[in-house]
Amino acid sequence: MKITLRSVLALFLLLSPALLRAQMGFNSVVVVPDGRTETDSIPANTSSVYLFSTLPGHSYSIEQSKGLSQPTLPMYVFAGCPGPLFGVTVNDTSSMDPAVAFNTGFGQQRQRQAFACTGPVFPSMTPGQASIMINNQNPSPYTFSLTVTDTTLFSAKWAAAINSDTFWTFTNTSSAPVNISINTLDNTGFAQFFPGLPFPGNSMSIAPGAVLAIDTTQIPPQFRTNPPGGTPLGGSVRVTEDGPPGAILATATIVTNASTPTPTTESVKIAPKHQ
Numbered sequence: 001m002k003i004t005l006r007s008v009l010a011l012f013l014l015l016s017p018a019l020l021r022a023q024m025g026f027n028s029v030v031v032v033p034d035g036r037t038e039t040d041s042i043p044a045n046t047s048s049v050y051l052f053s054t055l056p057g058h059s060y061s062i063e064q065s066k067g068l069s070q071p072t073l074p075m076y077v078f079a080g081c082p083g084p085l086f087g088v089t090v091n092d093t094s095s096m097d098p099a100v101a102f103n104t105g106f107g108q109q110r111q112r113q114a115f116a117c118t119g120p121v122f123p124s125m126t127p128g129q130a131s132i133m134i135n136n137q138n139p140s141p142y143t144f145s146l147t148v149t150d151t152t153l154f155s156a157k158w159a160a161a162i163n164s165d166t167f168w169t170f171t172n173t174s175s176a177p178v179n180i181s182i183n184t185l186d187n188t189g190f191a192q193f194f195p196g197l198p199f200p201g202n203s204m205s206i207a208p209g210a211v212l213a214i215d216t217t218q219i220p221p222q223f224r225t226n227p228p229g230g231t232p233l234g235g236s237v238r239v240t241e242d243g244p245p246g247a248i249l250a251t252a253t254i255v256t257n258a259s260t261p262t263p264t265t266e267s268v269k270i271a272p273k274h275q
Contacts, residue, residue, distance in 0.1 A: 031132075033060055033148040035245075035274060041143040042136040050146060054128040056082045057183040057191075057201075058152040059116035059240035061093070062132055063100065065109070066144045072111055073142055075134045081117035082128040090115045093244045097175035114151070116240035118181035120191035120200035153239035155252050155270035158184055160197075160216035160224055161232035164256040167215040168270070170239070171249040172206040178243035179203040182214065186226065186235040194223045194233070206248070237270065245272070 027048040031038055042048045054060065066072045079088040093112050094101035100110035117128065136142040158166040172178045182198040183191045191200035196219035198204070206212050216233075225232055241248045252268040 031146065031148050033150045035147065035149040037145050037147045039143065039145050041141045042134060043141055044139050045137060047133060047135040050132040050134075050148075052130055052132075052148050054079070054081050054117050054130050056117055056125050057119040057121040057181075057238040057240060058150055059114065059242060060130065061112060061114045061149045061151050061245050063110060063112040063147045063149075064134070064144055065100075065147075066142075068109070070109065072108055072144060073134055073136060075111055075113070075132055077113045077115065078131045078133070079115040079117070080128040080130045081115075082125045088115055088117070089242070091242050093174075093176075093242075093247075095176075096244050096247070097173075098244065098246075099175075112244060114242050114244065116179065116181060116203075116242045118201040118203060118240055119183045119238075120193075121183045121185060121189065121238060122191065123189040149245050151241055151243075151245050151247075151272060153237075153241065153248065153250050153270050154273050155237035155239075155250075155268055157234070157254070157268050158216070158237050158252070159232065159234040159254050160219050161234070161256075162221065162224055163258075164232075164254060165216045165258065166268075167253045167255060168213070168237075169251045170206060170212045170214075172208055172210055172243070172247060173249050174243050174247040175208050176243070177205050177207050178241055178247045179205050180212070180248060181240045183238045184235065185237065186233075187231075189235075192226075192233065192235070194219055194226075196220065196223070239270070 029050050031050050031052050033052045064075050077090045091114050093114050100112050181203050183200045250270040252270040254266040256264045
């Protein structure tokens, strides 16, 4: 098995960022994954690590920029997802539409990467911690901007009762495949495991320009209440995506009494939290 410096650093960052900083002399900064743009300066011949909390059923995009026509230093993103999740893929989305990988001939102007903590979602899970590492081996300080965005799609409502179903569509508006995962939660925040529902945390790939349609019509009647004979299935929804911010355009519709002459439809918002 080939072991690289990057893989060793990734293991340190995932298992103990504090130990890494103490032993290797890294500066560390905590950033917030809410889309705000932070500016920082790394001293000459120094490395910095930027940390942010991760949650199950959430996805994140990280973008670095040094300004117009200014080349950036490489950044290394290590996905620290909650729970015993190893091998989470970090995608370089710099060249995906909308592309940020503009190269002026002196190096890449911006960099953007993304990853998803697919789940399943349980309320009691301890948040994880992701790390971004930038090494400045130059003799002068490196000043740049960093933006970390939670790209999770949220929907406040879904239903699968005896006479109602929910229909979702997911359109990939980017220029490369994007993987999504769906966690349908009950009213207490637990992922639902029922026949006919997408398995929580299971990734599904959507080709560029393609539409993935999912609905609850295949849930058997005996599973449409939880517990049996109790409350109809329903709650909220989280959808992860490992593409650029805005790559997935989603719709959600609840249809009631579909088999009658007077069915009713309810459109439900499904979008990132800050939209």
